[in-house]
Each structure stands twice: as structure tokens, then as C-alpha cells.
Amino acid sequence: MADFEVWAPERERVRVHVDGATHELGRGPGGWWRASIGDAGPGSRYAYVLDEDPTPLPDPRSRWQPDGVHQASQLYDDSAFSWSDSTWTGRLLPGSVVYELHIGTFTPAGTFDAAIDKLDHLAGLGVDLVEVLPLNAVDGPRNWGYDGVGWYAVTHNYGGPDGFKRFVDACHGRGMGVLLDVVYNHLGPSGAYLDRFGPYFAGSNIWGPSLNLDGPHSDTVRRFVVENALMWLRDFHVDGLRLDAVHALRDTRATHLLEELAVEVETLSTHLGRPLSLIAESDLNDPRMVTAREGGGYGLHAQWCDDVHHSLHTALTGESQGYYGDFARAGLTGLAHVLCRAFLHEGGWSSFRRRSHGAPVDTRRVPGHRFLAYLQNHDQIGNRATGDRLSATLSSGLLACGAALVLCSPFTPMIFMGEEWGARTPWRFFSSFPDPALREAVRTGRIAEFVEHGWGEAAVPDPNAEQTFLDSKLDWDEPRREPHRWILGTYRELVALRKANPQLSAPWLEDVEVEVDEAARTIVLHRGSLRLAVNLGGAAATLTMDAPVTGVLLASEQPKSEGRELTLAPESFAVVAL
Numbered sequence: 001m002a003d004f005e006v007w008a009p010e011r012e013r014v015r016v017h018v019d020g021a022t023h024e025l026g027r028g029p030g031g032w033w034r035a036s037i038g039d040a041g042p043g044s045r046y047a048y049v050l051d052e053d054p055t056p057l058p059d060p061r062s063r064w065q066p067d068g069v070h071q072a073s074q075l076y077d078d079s080a081f082s083w084s085d086s087t088w089t090g091r092l093l094p095g096s097v098v099y100e101l102h103i104g105t106f107t108p109a110g111t112f113d114a115a116i117d118k119l120d121h122l123a124g125l126g127v128d129l130v131e132v133l134p135l136n137a138v139d140g141p142r143n144w145g146y147d148g149v150g151w152y153a154v155t156h157n158y159g160g161p162d163g164f165k166r167f168v169d170a171c172h173g174r175g176m177g178v179l180l181d182v183v184y185n186h187l188g189p190s191g192a193y194l195d196r197f198g199p200y201f202a203g204s205n206i207w208g209p210s211l212n213l214d215g216p217h218s219d220t221v222r223r224f225v226v227e228n229a230l231m232w233l234r235d236f237h238v239d240g241l242r243l244d245a246v247h248a249l250r251d252t253r254a255t256h257l258l259e260e261l262a263v264e265v266e267t268l269s270t271h272l273g274r275p276l277s278l279i280a281e282s283d284l285n286d287p288r289m290v291t292a293r294e295g296g297g298y299g300l301h302a303q304w305c306d307d308v309h310h311s312l313h314t315a316l317t318g319e320s321q322g323y324y325g326d327f328a329r330a331g332l333t334g335l336a337h338v339l340c341r342a343f344l345h346e347g348g349w350s351s352f353r354r355r356s357h358g359a360p361v362d363t364r365r366v367p368g369h370r371f372l373a374y375l376q377n378h379d380q381i382g383n384r385a386t387g388d389r390l391s392a393t394l395s396s397g398l399l400a401c402g403a404a405l406v407l408c409s410p411f412t413p414m415i416f417m418g419e420e421w422g423a424r425t426p427w428r429f430f431s432s433f434p435d436p437a438l439r440e441a442v443r444t445g446r447i448a449e450f451v452e453h454g455w456g457e458a459a460v461p462d463p464n465a466e467q468t469f470l471d472s473k474l475d476w477d478e479p480r481r482e483p484h485r486w487i488l489g490t491y492r493e494l495v496a497l498r499k500a501n502p503q504l505s506a507p508w509l510e511d512v513e514v515e516v517d518e519a520a521r522t523i524v525l526h527r528g529s530l531r532l533a534v535n536l537g538g539a540a541a542t543l544t545m546d547a548p549v550t551g552v553l554l555a556s557e558q559p560k561s562e563g564r565e566l567t568l569a570p571e572s573f574a575v576v577a578l
Helices: 112-116 119-125 160-173 218-235 257-272 306-317 322-341 378-382 396-407 436-451 466-471 484-500
Strands: 002-007 014-018 021-024 032-037 045-050 098-101 129-132 150-154 177-182 201-205 208-211 240-243 277-280 302-304 371-374 412-416 513-517 522-527 530-535 541-544 551-555 560-562 565-568 572-577
Touching (some): 021 032, 150 160, 150 218, 160 177, 218 240, 240 257, 306 322, 306 371, 306 378, 322 513, 322 522, 396 484, 396 530, 522 541, 530 541, 530 565, 565 572
Parallel strands (some): 098 129, 129 177, 177 240, 240 277, 277 302, 371 412
Antiparallel strands (some): 002 032, 014 021, 014 045, 201 208, 530 572
């Protein structure tokens, strides 16, 4: 026997097709329709029929769409999977190193099982938490994941729900937690049937229809989000969620959806006896995101910090277009500021937005581990016209300098897949919708976006082309060749150094000091009695430390030291003890 229920508050009749037979559902309180069907069970295919519409629709809370997002759902039994992680106690975000990956391009096969075969590489690197790009059911065979429409279902492209559970179980077996990227700010453009069932949407944003979080019937819509989040954490044993673009969530209620989510997740964490993390992607530069609820914040555990990325990117590349402008003008002084305070825009003018932006972080009370810092991520590579990584333009020395600044910072460091060996493969925007008109709209829209910014039409890869997707897959032969082997060794040593020295993982921003020399292009980051000295310039540079150098813990090129003087080769770094 199986119970079927669906929310359709404005419908007069709801039926369900189950394995070829049609059954009536009874209306219950709150707009829910329900029925128990004796001969249905795991593996049964089913779809809902609303009023007299002849087209059966998949379940909005479907756990499995084996034939795609337009076809019938399949009943799925969570209890049937045999977990081996009963002793898993979780991973705290503070002190962790995060690794972001996309299942479809992480390996040549692009499946969960293929990704499991590479987990020993991540464990050897020193990764604590693996952050996986969205896995929701999506229309088409390839996608970044942000066009998902079946929020409760794992896409069949990678291996379905059991495949994801095997991946999580395998990560836990190697001592690594799993973070899942989830998208609650919009649905994809193909296969989103929520509006047929009820008033799920209210307005739109730049990506598509946005959820009804504060209008009539919004109580149930909010539960749709909260229960989805709890499902991943509870039923799939996931250790945390990365919440995509929370600035696009329109919610005018007294208790914001993010705070409501934080409360529910803390309750589940207490029950499960393991830490569960919520990490926001936010463009607001609003410290309330990561301020504890006791301090008047939303109570999220961390957020991505693009200001750190932008400061590092402009310092390393010299790029100054678009939103990089303010960071380029701020120079190394701006980089020093964000290494101590997280945000560059903390209430002052943002030329890109043409208005003031942000608010300052209380560095005495908000620890740095609540901000994820990164040299690269899927957005900052994939949303470039050609999907080029830093390795396409920077020397190995500068790549190592950037890695040192991230991994010796007071923030939670995140590495994007392949970055650790200076991968030369691009990571491009790709999708593949069955509808030809939608494919053309995606292609022309992508080209128009970059032509406006000075790229030629021919330079923008067609996102629909299979080759664009294939070109984005990692080349696992690279780490065996130079200079990739050297870069990988440097990343491993930096991660190990961070974990071996509590002064490097200390999160208190008020204790961080940074000295810069704009002309010489040098940076000295103070971490207790340790100093990270970085020379981004093209000539050797001699820096004067604030105390005699007693030892070199790690260096990309062996520096010369005498007393308080430290001489660095061009484009190199050294971590020294005073």
C-alpha cells in the first residue's frame, strides 16, 4: 500500500494514475488531496490529473523521475538503501577545507559512481567537505543544475537517488562531509509544473518565476522549501546546504524564510547528533546573514564571499571591467581590507551598482570562518565568455600565490575542481533543452550578453553544443605532468600547513593584520607569530618583517632570509615563523 497526497488548493478534482489505473483523491484540509492505494509500492509509476486536464503531471514532490521531468514519477523507498555510515558524526564547517565540484564534468563518465573513484584524490588533498552543484531533476541530458524543476528528485543523468546516496556514503567512509547546492530562488524554464497545482509563484527575477513566500497560500509554499532542505539532510545524510542566490528570495514576512530554515535545521541537527551547515550565496553584503539569531541575525552558518574573490582576482590578473572596477581601483590596499574585514563594500559607493552597498562586519563578534573564500568557483569561471580558468593567463607562481592567500586566510577556504593542479580545461556554460526554440533563446541570449561586453559572437561557445560540455570535463592526466604536479603538491602542502598550525586556521578577523606595498606588489599577512609573505611582482623583492625570521615553513621558491630581511623571488610566496 502507498499513500498519495498532493497540494492543489484551487482545483475541484484530482486523480492519480498509478501503473495504468486511475484513482480519485479526496479533498482534505488546507487544499491537500489524499488517497491510499493498496496495490501500489516502490517502483510504481504515477502521475496526477487535475480537474479535466487530460495531461497527467509528475508529482511536485517526486523523489524519482527515471524517464525525465515531463513523464510519470516513480515511488521511491528511502529505507531500502543500505548505509554504512552509522558511526559518522559529521564535519564542522569551522576549520574545514571545502571542494566544489560538478558531477557531470568531474570525471569523463560524469556519474556518481565515477566520482566515487576520485574521492581518494580529494581525501589526499585534505578536503573536509565536498560541495556538489545542484542535482535536481532537470530537462535534458546536461546542465549546470541551476535549471532544475524537480526539487525533490535526483537527476537520472548522474545515477538517480541511489547513486547520490552511494556517493555520500563513500565520502563519509573517507572522512569527508557533503554539502549540496540547492536552488530555491527560481525554477528552470522547461518542465516546471508547480503553477498547475497551486499558487507556488509570485513574480519573477532574472532567472525565472520566483516563489510565493509572503502572499496568500504562502505557508504551504514555504513548507515546500523547508521540507525539501530537511529531506536532503535527513534522508540523503547530507551535511549541509549551499543556498543559491538568496538575495533573489522575495520575502517581506517578519520571520524571513532563511531564519525559519535555520531554526528547522538546528532542530534536525540536535536530533541527529551531527552538525548541519547552511551556507548562503548572497550579493547583499549583509552581515545579518551570518550573524547568530541571538544577535539579531538569520543564523546561517556561512556565506560565499565574492569580495575576497574579486580582490584576489584583480590583484592577480589586473582585470578591471564590470564589477571588478572598484576592486581594481582599490588595489592591494583593498585586498588587505577584505582579508581583515571580509567586505570591500560595507556601506560605501559601488560604481557597478551605482549606489551605496553593504554594511560592515563586526569583526569582534563574527568569526572569519563564516565567510567562504576562493580563488575560483563555478560562477566566476563559467560566467566568463569562454569559461577560461586563471591557469589560462597566470603563471604557476601566481596561481600558487593566490592559493596561499586563500589557504592562509582567516576564512573557510574553498577550491574549485581542478584548481588544485592548475587545470587548463575550461569550464563553460552548457545546457541542452529538448525544445529547439528554448535552445535558440539560450544561445542568442548568451551571445548578446557577452557581445555587449566586447566579446565577439564567434568567441562565445554555443551552450547547447555537446562539445561545449565535453570540453569542460577535467583531464585527469594533467596532475601527472608538470607544471600541474608541482601546483598540486603546493596545494597539498598549503592545506596540510593550515591544518597543522592553529594560527592559520584561527578565525578572528580582529587579530589579522596585512601590510602591502603597491609599488613592489608585495603582501605580508600576519597570522599570530607566522607571516605569509607574497611577491606578486615581476622582480625580486626584499621585505622587512616585524621580528627576526626563525624558520621557513613553506615556500614556492626558497627565499633568502637574514635577521628581519626576507627576499622573495618574483611571483612567489613564503610562510615564515618569527
